Amino acid sequence: MAALLCACLVVSLAVLAHLSAEPQAADAAVAAVSEPPDSLTHVVNKTRPLAADYVPQDLVDAGGLLLRSEAAEAYVRMVADAAAEDVRIAPVSGYRSREEQARLHASYTEQYGQEGADSLSARPGYSEHETGLAVDIGNPDGACALETCFDGTAAGIWAAANAHRYGYLIRYPAGAEHLTGYAYEPWHLRYVGPGTAAEIVTSGVTLEEFLGLPAAPGY
Template sequence: MNKNRTTGLAVVAALSVALLSGCEAPSLDKLLTSGDQQTQPANGASAEGSENTTPSSQQEEPGKPKPPSLQETLTMVEGVPTVTNPTELSVVVNKQRALPADYIPPDLVEPNVPFPFDEKVEKRFMRAEAAKALEELFAGAKQDGIELYAVSGYRSYKTQRSLYETYVKTQGAEHAAAYSAVPGKSEHQTGLAMDVSGVDATTRLEEPFGETPEGQWLSAHCGEYGFIIRYLKGKEETTGYSYEPWHLRYVGKEMAQEIMAKGITLEDYLSENGSAQKQ
């Protein structure tokens, strides 16, 4: 009964498994090198870390103030629902919430972690605090005998637009809308996301990765380093995306530990009626 859809899925899978959330852009990276004016080495990325020196809503204080709710951080820009807090660690970008088209994270650096490729491309980058946390996560994993690769981090609006347009050309508008992130709506543009794999490429950016020792380790420990598994199994209706056990999103330790312990989504956490708000 679903023959057309199944056929379509197979075609799509051939193009890229990770287009579901715009996770990976393997062949287009080299085309686009914008957004790399910021090329601080990773070991210069010690700037802020988790010290409480920034006057933002992310402050960890005894009263535990919550970051602003989803409703409070959305405005219409030329007909597009757009987030007002792109630089906050609590920013939520999804199919209903775009980043400003011209948003480039202010402090992109390259984390000092292994990548499964040699090219100096934008997808190596993350925001400084997230990059430092990723280095710590990789070190922690290694101590537990888990070897990881960083596969894809920052993705500019321009890259996502090219990817999306290529997809429309090759697969049609309908499929593009269903399987690729619209430019501005990929979380990778925040500089706070990294797709991670084990050194074995067979489950790279595929759902079975969640069952591997590497995937299990990430799920159990990422919160300790300030990361969440952003797209959980069974939460597709909330996040708008399929389960992606490889897609890590940095939110800071306090939020990450609470989100991972409760098994909720970032949307749930920040929703006015979410469990986090009821406390």
């Protein structure tokens, strides 16, 4: 009888723990879903498109590309601090309009087919670049531009170690394709703010996981 009561108690405690955790996860997911598109942590992925008429209102020049003002300021500081350590980070791509994204995705589709294109490039309306919070970076000499070997170059190594200090994440990390829907992109940085970036890097999860959102491997 004592053993039975003990077993029942363990089961009851496990159920209570599950029930108490469930609302917290649900609350996080609801908060992420209800965030306005101008939120620094607004998630845009293959299941969460931007509104058809969305255009960020605070785009500024960030030294060769456009970004939203807070992200631009952080990017400029990051590039300057890297240069002070003799590491040069070159701008590749920042904000893109929906029309620009449509042209880019069409070129990838023509080159790689629909499935290949969708693993490398977002369809128009589904790209983080349309938020003004994403930036693709490279090396001034073009070494490993938009290739996974970028992570072994000076700019790639420095960004992986330091970008979060400026509020940027490597948005599509290696091994997370089943969650983000995209191949590993060590050059693609997403601004979420320094506090959030630090938490995500420390926890070692994707932005979707951090905010309690479901995986988005496909459209």
